[in-house]
Amino acid sequence: MATIVQFENVGLRYGQGEEVLSDLSFSLTSGEFYFVTGASGAGKTSLLKMLYLAQRPTRGAIHLFGTDVVTLPRARIPGFRRRIGVVFQDFRLVPHLSAADNIALPLRIAGVLEDEVRDAVSEMLAWVGLTNRADARPPTLSGGEQQRVAIARAVIGRPEILVADEPTGNVDEAMADRLLQLFASLNGLGTTLVIATHDLQLIARVRSAQMMRIDGGRLLDPTGMLRHPPGRQA
Numbered sequence: 458m459a460t461i462v463q464f465e466n467v468g469l470r471y472g473q474g475e476e477v478l479s480d481l482s483f484s485l486t487s488g489e490f491y492f493v494t495g496a497s498g499a500g501k502t503s504l505l506k507m508l509y510l511a512q513r514p515t516r517g518a519i520h521l522f523g524t525d526v527v528t529l530p531r532a533r534i535p536g537f538r539r540r541i542g543v544v545f546q547d548f549r550l551v552p553h554l555s556a557a558d559n560i561a562l563p564l565r566i567a568g569v570l571e572d573e574v575r576d577a578v579s580e581m582l583a584w585v586g587l588t589n590r591a592d593a594r595p596p597t598l599s600g601g602e603q604q605r606v607a608i609a610r611a612v613i614g615r616p617e618i619l620v621a622d623e624p625t626g627n628v629d630e631a632m633a634d635r636l637l638q639l640f641a642s643l644n645g646l647g648t649t650l651v652i653a654t655h656d657l658q659l660i661a662r663v664r665s666a667q668m669m670r671i672d673g674g675r676l677l678d679p680t681g682m683l684r685h686p687p688g689r690q691a
């Protein structure tokens with residue numbers, strides 16, 4: 458399997474502060490399932506932001522799909538972003554749009570024909586079990602329903618990587634189980650998953666997942682698996 462993400466000696470500081478992340482060097486392999494863990498404030502969200510190109514590192518190199526994205530001209534960033542679906546910690550749904558219209562957004566922005574958008578949205582609503590809530594606005598949806606709208610919106614463009622920040626943070630165990638099934642089905646279709654979570658039960662359920670643990674601003678990788686994933690030469 459191909460290396461899809463590569464960080465080399467990446468460091469990040471905000472403003473003039475201390476580095477919040479240092480010396481991150483790891484590779485992610487296409488089709489794998491990764492959890493990012495670490496205490497609150499460890500830098501999980503910051504790492505994910507660099508991965509989905511919302512934050513440039515202050516040092517080091519990041520290659521996405523084989524391209525150096527740190528020196529990439531701004532105009533080329535949206536093309537790379539489209540290949541990465543993001544489920545934000547706070548969902549970021551548009552409150553005045555229906556669930557269906559929120560899910561449709563990435564396709565409408567990309568200029569996809571309306572007939573195709575409608576079919577894809579119906580398929581996504583069915584997949585996340587929200588067909589009967591298609592017309593509901595986010596403020597009238599439960600936390601778990603909003604989370605599923607956010608997941609559907611993140612995957613409707615068929616991203617190669619799905620990044621999710623604390624996706625089970627605000628849902629009960631049954632809903633966490635349901636979300637995990639959605640993630641597992643995507644991973645089964647070949648999507649690379651990168652999920653930041655504190656949820657040890659969630660982690661325990663995915664035996665095949667690899668762990669990225671951040672502590673003291675650094676990545677702990679006791680097995681060396683992230684540095685040299687199977688199938689890749691050191």
Ligand SMILES: Nc1ncnc2c1ncn2[C@@H]1O[C@H](COP(=O)(O)OP(=O)(O)OP(=O)(O)O)[C@@H](O)[C@H]1O
Binds near residue numbers: 471500501502503
């Ligand atoms: N925009 C910012 N400006 C300044 N400091 C920031 C910014 N974003 C994050 N930080 C700091 O960087 C560190 C890492 O934050 P980050 O949100 O990445 O951690 P986290 O592991 O995702 O935390 P949590 O689990 O609580 O969401 C923290 O000390 C935080 O205060």
